[in-house]
Amino acid sequence: MDWFMSAKISCREESGKVAQASGRWSNYFSQAGSLCHSEAMTRTEKLLAELIALPSVNPAFAPPSPAVGPRCRAASDDQQVVPTNPRVGEKNVADFLATVAASAGLDVDFQKVLPGRSNVIARLLPAGKIRQTILLAPHLDTVGADDSQFVPRRKNGRLHGRGACDTKGSVAAMLTALCELANTKSRPQETEIVFAGLVDEENAQAGSRAFVGQASRLSPFFKKVRDRRDACPTALAIIGEPTRLQVVAAHKGSIWLQLETRGRAAHGATPQLGQNAVHEMARIVDALETDYAARLRRRRHPLLGTATVNVGMISGGTQPNIVPDRCAITIDRRTLPGETETSVRREIAALLRAKRLSAKISSTKLAPCLPLETNPKLPLVRQFLRSVGQTRPMGVDFFCDAAVLSEGGIPSVVFGPGDIAQAHTADEWISLDSLERGKNLLLSFLKSLP
Numbered sequence: 001m002d003w004f005m006s007a008k009i010s011c012r013e014e015s016g017k018v019a020q021a022s023g024r025w026s027n028y029f030s031q032a033g034s035l036c037h038s039e040a041m042t043r044t045e046k047l048l049a050e051l052i053a054l055p056s057v058n059p060a061f062a063p064p065s066p067a068v069g070p071r072c073r074a075a076s077d078d079q080q081v082v083p084t085n086p087r088v089g090e091k092n093v094a095d096f097l098a099t100v101a102a103s104a105g106l107d108v109d110f111q112k113v114l115p116g117r118s119n120v121i122a123r124l125l126p127a128g129k130i131r132q133t134i135l136l137a138p139h140l141d142t143v144g145a146d147d148s149q150f151v152p153r154r155k156n157g158r159l160h161g162r163g164a165c166d167t168k169g170s171v172a173a174m175l176t177a178l179c180e181l182a183n184t185k186s187r188p189q190e191t192e193i194v195f196a197g198l199v200d201e202e203n204a205q206a207g208s209r210a211f212v213g214q215a216s217r218l219s220p221f222f223k224k225v226r227d228r229r230d231a232c233p234t235a236l237a238i239i240g241e242p243t244r245l246q247v248v249a250a251h252k253g254s255i256w257l258q259l260e261t262r263g264r265a266a267h268g269a270t271p272q273l274g275q276n277a278v279h280e281m282a283r284i285v286d287a288l289e290t291d292y293a294a295r296l297r298r299r300r301h302p303l304l305g306t307a308t309v310n311v312g313m314i315s316g317g318t319q320p321n322i323v324p325d326r327c328a329i330t331i332d333r334r335t336l337p338g339e340t341e342t343s344v345r346r347e348i349a350a351l352l353r354a355k356r357l358s359a360k361i362s363s364t365k366l367a368p369c370l371p372l373e374t375n376p377k378l379p380l381v382r383q384f385l386r387s388v389g390q391t392r393p394m395g396v397d398f399f400c401d402a403a404v405l406s407e408g409g410i411p412s413v414v415f416g417p418g419d420i421a422q423a424h425t426a427d428e429w430i431s432l433d434s435l436e437r438g439k440n441l442l443l444s445f446l447k448s449l450p
């Protein structure tokens with residue numbers, strides 16, 4: 001059954017209406033030329049090419065906002081506006097994936113997250129009673145890009161285009177594996193498999209935060225857990241991110257803090273009458289980048305290496321002939337498991353006190369970006385490691401949805417084709433070999449489940 005390119009089936013949209021999918025995405029796909037219809041491509045490659053041709057830029061990064069904004073930025077007002085630019089927002093991709101999943105016989109639903117932005121959920125029920133749940137959870141949004149990056153290009157065994165590795169490659173590998181499983185006779189007897197295409201990972205992770213909030217309605221195995229100390233052994237979330245097909249069980253967290261110094265303004269000709277807030281901040285920057293950074297380098301995690309600090313922004317003063325009365329910096333502190341915002345603020349305050357410096361410290365993020373540390377001895381984590389031929393899990397530097405789901409009580413690992421080195425770059429690509437191997441590894445893991 002060719003569920004893959006079926007463009008005539010219908011599926012339920014978030015509005016509750018039944019929409020004919022026929023031709024709906026043809027404008028986008030025609031822009032991609034003959035690539036999307038090439039016979040030489042595998043199903044996974046075709047799906048990825050189509051996903052690249054359907055832009056889904058996170059609204060936080062769409063014009064007139066900066067083309068590429070910071071990861072993990074706090075939720076902002078512009079996010080609350082329904083995206084009207086068809087290139088912006090995840091709706092096209094979510095609707096298209098719903099069509100693909102429905103034509104493979106999966107149960108499809110949408111979870112409303114923000115106006116015009118919904119997670120797409122596709123579920124394969126087991127033949128018998130549900131005893132455990134596997135969640136496949138890549139994100140649907142991408143960072144910004146110019147027009148050329150929405151035209152998929154295949155060259156030298158690579159597929160180029162925005163989202164190729166971060167993370168439409170994972171979306172294609174995960175959904176293709178699930179659709180192929182649904183179309184074999186060997187569907188699991190007691191394992192439920194849920195695909196969740198999540199919105200907004202690149203900005204404030206509203207999709208995964210909403211998913212965790214309502215997870216108990218989706219599966220009985222997300223119901224019993226309240227937090228990760230009580231993590232459910234009969235559920236595992238595999239978050240799709242480019243990990244070069246390595247199972248990742250730990251990543252760092254990220255805390256952004258603003259430090260503000262206050263001084264006293266005076267005429268630039270008589271600086272002795274004022275108090276220079278920039279000078280005070282210069283000492284603080286030096287203390288953070290030398291003493292504090294050296295202290296963090298001694299703090300090691302076996303999978304993650306050391307915690308770090310980066311003074312990323314500074315502003316102060318208004319003109320050369322005025323003694324500045326205010327200066328502010330923003331720092332990015334990458335945390336290890338066990339470190340919290342409270343503990344970080346406390347140690348920075350103690351450092352400043354010891355050096356007789358003073359600054360007001362405040363957080364610039366609305367949503368916490370916590371570190372991930374999943375117990376590699378959990379039965380489903382061990383089984384997944386064994387299935388992909390890995391003896392122990394890896395750690396990565398970058399933050400993703402895994403921490404949010406894990407904090408919500410769903411044990412989570414990160415896994416996907418492609419390399420994070422190509423993510424967010426002007427020429428994003430994925431190795432087609434990695435993409436296909438990723439789909440095959442996921443499919444054989446899913447087939448190995450009871």
Ligand SMILES: [Zn+2]
Binds near residue numbers: 143166202423424
């Ligand atoms: Zn990304």
